[in-house]
Amino acid sequence: MSRLKESMCEAGAFVVTCECVPGRGPRGKSIDEIVEFAREAVSTRLPIHAISTTCNPGGNPAISPDILGVELEEVGIETLIHFSCANANRNTIEARATALARNGMQNLLVVSGDYPVGGYQGMAKPVYDLDSVQTLRYLKDMNNGLHVPGRKPATFDTLPQTEFFLGCAVSPFKLTESELMPQFFKLEKKIQAGADFIIPQLGYDVRKFAEILKYMKYRGIGVPLIGSVYTLSRPVARFMNKGMIHGCIVTDELLKKIEDEAEAPDKGRAARIERSAQLMAIFKGLKFQGVHIGGFGLKCADYANIISRSQEIGDNWRDYVENFGYNRKDEFYLFPEDPDLTFDEDKLVPVESAHRPRKPVHFMMSLLVHRLVFKEDTLGYRMTQGLYRLISKSSILSRIAYFFERQIKSLLFECQECGDCALFDLAYLCPMSQCAKFQRNGPCGGSTNGMCEADEKKKCVWPKVYARYAAIRKLDKIRLDYVPPVDCSLAKTSSWENFFLGRDHTAKKLQALREAKKN
Numbered sequence: 001m002s003r004l005k006e007s008m009c010e011a012g013a014f015v016v017t018c019e020c021v022p023g024r025g026p027r028g029k030s031i032d033e034i035v036e037f038a039r040e041a042v043s044t045r046l047p048i049h050a051i052s053t054t055c056n057p058g059g060n061p062a063i064s065p066d067i068l069g070v071e072l073e074e075v076g077i078e079t080l081i082h083f084s085c086a087n088a089n090r091n092t093i094e095a096r097a098t099a100l101a102r103n104g105m106q107n108l109l110v111v112s113g114d115y116p117v118g119g120y121q122g123m124a125k126p127v128y129d130l131d132s133v134q135t136l137r138y139l140k141d142m143n144n145g146l147h148v149p150g151r152k153p154a155t156f157d158t159l160p161q162t163e164f165f166l167g168c169a170v171s172p173f174k175l176t177e178s179e180l181m182p183q184f185f186k187l188e189k190k191i192q193a194g195a196d197f198i199i200p201q202l203g204y205d206v207r208k209f210a211e212i213l214k215y216m217k218y219r220g221i222g223v224p225l226i227g228s229v230y231t232l233s234r235p236v237a238r239f240m241n242k243g244m245i246h247g248c249i250v251t252d253e254l255l256k257k258i259e260d261e262a263e264a265p266d267k268g269r270a271a272r273i274e275r276s277a278q279l280m281a282i283f284k285g286l287k288f289q290g291v292h293i294g295g296f297g298l299k300c301a302d303y304a305n306i307i308s309r310s311q312e313i314g315d316n317w318r319d320y321v322e323n324f325g326y327n328r329k330d331e332f333y334l335f336p337e338d339p340d341l342t343f344d345e346d347k348l349v350p351v352e353s354a355h356r357p358r359k360p361v362h363f364m365m366s367l368l369v370h371r372l373v374f375k376e377d378t379l380g381y382r383m384t385q386g387l388y389r390l391i392s393k394s395s396i397l398s399r400i401a402y403f404f405e406r407q408i409k410s411l412l413f414e415c416q417e418c419g420d421c422a423l424f425d426l427a428y429l430c431p432m433s434q435c436a437k438f439q440r441n442g443p444c445g446g447s448t449n450g451m452c453e454a455d456e457k458k459k460c461v462w463p464k465v466y467a468r469y470a471a472i473r474k475l476d477k478i479r480l481d482y483v484p485p486v487d488c489s490l491a492k493t494s495s496w497e498n499f500f501l502g503r504d505h506t507a508k509k510l511q512a513l514r515e516a517k518k519n
């Protein structure tokens with residue numbers, strides 16, 4: 001068992017992890033300093049539980065955290081490896097996970113990953129073959145001994161078990177109800193898929209952090225929650241304020257404060273260490289199970305100061321809560337205001353939705369067609385299924401039918417012909433054309449004010465999905481239904497034929513439900 005897991009889950013300790021962001025190239029300041037930092041942390045007995053290393057941060061290539069992790073573990077410090085889904089398909093994900101397990105690295109923070117922003121001789125291909133929910137499930141299956149059907153001899157059809165301790169992320173710093181709620185829904189799916197602990201996005205609004213705890217209590221989720229403490233320097237605050245670090249919110253008011261602090265002779269260093277210590281003390285007071293501390297250029301002495309000052313604050317943490325109320329105009333909160341952060345039962349009831357669900361004509365028409373033709377046990381379904389059985393016997397008829405399907409779906413849904421259709425899962429919005437990261441189980445954390453991380457002129461599709469299901473009171477569909485990864489063997493084939501002939505994920509799910517009913 002990893003020491004981080006033991007501390008968090010067995011000993012119930014308040015853990016501290018330090019986030020390091022390696023750069024490009026095999027050597028250099030941004031890499032060597034991390035190893036130096038680890039050596040100093042070990043020799044000075046810095047009270048931290050793991051060093052966390054990012055994976056292609058900001059969408060740029062960088063040294064693999066897995067390789068750097070080996071060096072750090074050799075120094076004598078445990079690692080928390082960021083496991084991004086951005087640049088690998090599912091086979092590479094398994095290969096990477098297997099290599100990590102082989103090297104004894106068990107703590108993984110599974111994230112969607114930043115969208116690539118550049119690359120060698122042109123922009124890199126964004127892969128996102130699996131989303132974070134599907135990856136967590138995959139890794140959990142590896143922990144249980146991955147079943148490989150058909151492997152011969154039959155005694156070898158289960159792979160040796162791994163022991164991953166799996167973290168996931170969530171971002172409560174979303175402006176509107178329709179942008180925030182899918183974040184919480186996806187968090188539930190991540191826990192269902194096997195996440196063992198949660199690390200939220202960084203932020204400076206304690207009420208938003210507390211809302212994660214409240215949501216977890218409200219839904220009966222009981223996994224450890226680690227608070228994010230980011231030590232904010234002036235240059236980084238400026239970047240975040242301009243929205244250049246996706247999903248990270250620094251309001252104008254906070255930026256002004258940081259700018260003022262930076263005028264001090266120490267360029268604001270003492271002030272930002274104090275802010276981090278206060279936030280750490282608040283997390284401890286709120287019964288988070290640890291902190292994940294990050295910040296550009298932090299030294300061992302800075303971490304030591306943050307930790308010791310937070311201990312000094314101790315039980316007086318409530319005195320500092322008012323320093324962390326940086327929110328935006330019209331920011332949506334799911335729970336009523338609770339300035340004393342008492343978490344009383346009556347404060348755990350979500351506010352009434354102020355959301356005005358709209359029912360776009362396109363959506364209502366799709367719903368109608370679905371009910372007439374794609375809903376099992378309807379006459380339309382049985383007739384169309386019979387028709388596709390006939391069509392599939394002739395390659396010419398199949399091609400003609402597929403030609404017509406392509407025209408219709410491309411016009412109405414901007415279909416990209418993945419063949420394993422998820423329109424039923426996303427309120428008739430196509431994840432392959434409407435989501436830059438092809439997410440099928442909920443949004444990534446990268447949107448800012450409802451706009452897509454990959455294209456700031458385009459709205460994130462997930463608030464639209466939320467609005468549509470809210471309009472027909474079926475939000476549980478995106479809260480509870482796990483959507484499996486695309487079966488790539490179906491690419492460029494008829495999704496309608498695949499559905500009616502039982503080949504796609506929806507048909508297989510219906511089949512499983514039918515069998516469950518029979519038994």
Ligand code: SF4
Pocket residue numbers: 409413414415416417418419420421422423430431432433495
């Ligand atoms: S078949 Fe795939 S690409 Fe086409 S609409 Fe459905 S999900 Fe989108």
